[in-house]
Amino acid sequence: MAINPMAQFEVKTLLPLHIGGYDVSFTNQSLWMFIIVGAGSLFLYIAATGRSLVPSRMQSIAELSYEFVADMIHSAAGEDGLRFFPFIFTIFVFVLLSNFFGLIPGSFTVTSQIAVTFALAAVVILMVILTGFLTHGIGFLKLFVPKAPIYLLVLLVPIEIVSFLTRPISLSVRLFANMLAGHTMLKVFAFFVIALGATLASPKPWFAPLSIAPLFLIVAITALEILVAFLQAYVFAILTCIYLNEALQLHEHH
Amino acid sequence: MPAPEPEDLRALGEKIDEARGADSRPPPQGALGVAFRFGTELMVGLGVGAGIGWLLDRWLHTTFLIVVMTILGAAAGILNVMRAAKELNAEAAKYPAPAVKNDDDEE
Secondary structure, eight states: OOOSTTGGGOOOEEEOOEETTEEOOEEHHHHHHHHHHHHHHHHHHHHHHHOOSSOOHHHHHHHHHHHHHHHHHHHHHHHHHGGGHHHHHHHHHHHHHHHHHHTSTTOOOGGGSHHHHHHHHHHHHHHHHHHHHHHHGGGGGGGGOOSOOHHHHHHHHHHHHHHHHHHHHHHHHHHHHHHHHHHHHHHHHHHHHHHHHGGGGSSOGGGGGGGHHHHHHHHHHHHHHHHHHHHHHHHHHHHHHHHHHHHHHOOOOO | OOOOOHHHHHHHHHHHHHHHGGGGSOOOOOHHHHHHHHHHHHHHHHHHHHHHHHHHHHHHTOSSHHHHHHHHHHHHHHHHHHHHHHHHHHHHHHSOOOOOOOTTOOO
């Protein structure tokens, strides 16, 4: 029994592997990412093979998730944004499944690792920059120039640039911190249950029944975590849409 | 299983749309989520500003840029929070909450 509530986030090497001086070992993190990608692909593949007019349950889930993401992109980035459907759908499903699989007791939450969330955010931001330059050429840099008197631009342009640079960080920190906080909280309360239950063998056994209280809390927090798992995947995906939309439209956001 | 009549299907589709109705909106982001989001924006702005300043100082062998960039980062963080608030307001405006009549409203 791990008493340390942070032990669950430890990356353990399963298959040591060194290529060109770099440690590229296969870890529990890699394993769970494979499981997530595999499960997501397999599910959507099986769900899409039926293709009946009256959908089966699995097909319904696939259709609903398709519609959900398509609606989200449409409302956040308009018609133009639908070109990015495969990209955003993949990110959404990956984050959602990572968050949900992480809730399975004994599993590993890949989105609780800043390395994973930052890699995702970096891909998103690179996509935004690429889209911006491909759509507007050098004019994409106008994103950093708000409508303001020229003497204020000296101050505003650096602020806009820093604001843009914070995006990948805040995108990754938000997801990682939410997952980390939730799972740590669960472990801490689980420890309370065990610690209070263990008093049964101590000179003060009347504390033992109290262990039911943190147990109820764990149930409540688990429910909250399911909501957070979905919400964070949604927030990650919709912010991707919003950033892509900005790169496409060069919106005046003032 | 015999194929259902197209008419039945259409009626069923209408029923499903009706049942879903306004409820196809995303789940509301609770107050805690919003607070968490604004908090991260502010902290990350400050952190990124300070980080850039520190790197620039190391690169250019100066000492004052970290101060300037931290202040700019804080400003960027506030800007991000304002934008996030604007987004949330726009989203809230799309799905208006049911009007609550206030009897004490005399103005």
